[in-house]
Amino acid sequence: xxxxxxxxxxxxxxxxxxxxxxxxxxxxxxxxxxxxxxxxxxxxxxxxxxxxxxxxxxxxxxxxxxxxxxxxxxxxxxxxx
Numbered sequence: 166x167x168x169x170x171x172x173x174x175x176x177x178x179x180x181x182x183x184x185x186x187x188x189x190x191x192x193x194x195x196x197x198x199x200x201x202x203x204x205x206x207x208x209x210x211x212x213x214x215x216x217x218x219x220x221x222x223x224x225x226x227x228x229x230x231x232x233x234x235x236x237x238x239x240x241x242x243x244x245x246x
Contacts, residue, residue: 193231198216
């Protein structure tokens with residue numbers, strides 16, 4: 166019988182489902198992430214939404230608990246009528 170890894174620091178409090186959900190969230194932001202600037206695979210989370218690459222020392226913002234690709238800036242072309 167295989168079970169998911171749960172957070173043991175809470176003991177039996179708060180219920181199994183909430184502890185498992187917290188475990189998946191924490192595993193997501195504590196894991197290794199790829200830098201969108203230099204493609205190095207070691208970006209760390211400094212605070213909620215603030216990430217830093219350990220190789221190129223670039224600080225950037227993204228989502229609070231997971232790193233997403235930066236969105237491209239769309240430029241609107243002026244149409245002549």
